[in-house]
Amino acid sequence: MDETTPPQHLNPLQRFGRDVKQVRLARKLTQKQLGTAAGYSEAYVSRVEAGKLLPRPSGKFAMGCDAAFGTGELFTDLLRRIDEGDHPSWFVPYLNLERKASRILTYDTNLVSGIVQTGDYARAVFRVSNPRASADGIEDKVAARLRRREVFEGDAPPFLWVILHEACLRTVVGAAEVMAGQLEYLRTLSAAPHVELQVMPFSAGVPATSTMPFIVLRFPDSPTVLYTETRVGGRMRDSVQTVEAALDDYDLLRAHALAPDRSMALITNLLKEYQA
Structure with a gap:
């Protein structure tokens, strides 16, 4: 994720990753320290913060962030809203x-x-049922469908x-x-x-x-x-x-x-x- 990307141009996973990074830095934690506290690797945290972890960070990771940051259920709720936002x-x-x-x-x-459904199957279905959707919009829907697993x-x-x-x-x-x-x-x-x-x-x-x-x-x-x-x-x-x-x-x-x-x-x- 480009640090210069305007917030309004970030997709939901990138915004989630940005928020994790901001709070982590405010708590003066390294990626490795957050990963250890949440039960994940440093590389996992890095991918989350870059908005590149697909289909999306796990619920367990979000709960681990809340526990490490002392943020109640903030990140758990953010993740749930990402799921809900990608569904009708x-x-x-x-x-x-x-x-x-x-x-x-x-x-x-x-x-x-x-x-x-597999990702390819869901993608084909969404392309037909959402002919005006952007490629990114279709991918968001596919990721949301796969998350149901x-x-x-x-x-x-x-x-x-x-x-x-x-x-x-x-x-x-x-x-x-x-x-x-x-x-x-x-x-x-x-x-x-x-x-x-x-x-x-x-x-x-x-x-x-x-x-x-x-x-x-x-x-x-x-x-x-x-x-x-x-x-x-x-x-x-x-x-x-x-x-x-x-x-x-x-x-x-x-x-x-x-x-x-x-x-x-x-x-x-x-x-x-x-x-x-």
């Missing part, structure tokens, strides 16, 4: 719940679920169950190379102990239930939430009747989808086609 305002309430969920059940009919990096990640209609895998997003990368990532993801992945094949005919994508979030101590989305916004429902109906729908989808091993076989075959 109507999506933020869902995003906050997704971070707290113990189980995430997704069903998608046309595109791979956002939380398991951080919920799986803790000691007790949520259990993720993904059901993808076969159309999600056959609809070419970006290019064959992009699809190959996405399918390879799904294969890797499915091997994780906290992930189950199934494909609803075309051969199953009309889906057993809803033809619309939806997500169910379950929590240890809070009501289950159903999330649905259109291009103009998302909606969350937690009424017992609505949520129970959605869970019944999800059970039917699981029953009619391919078993996990057969789903992986189909994904592997499609991957070979994209790589040909």
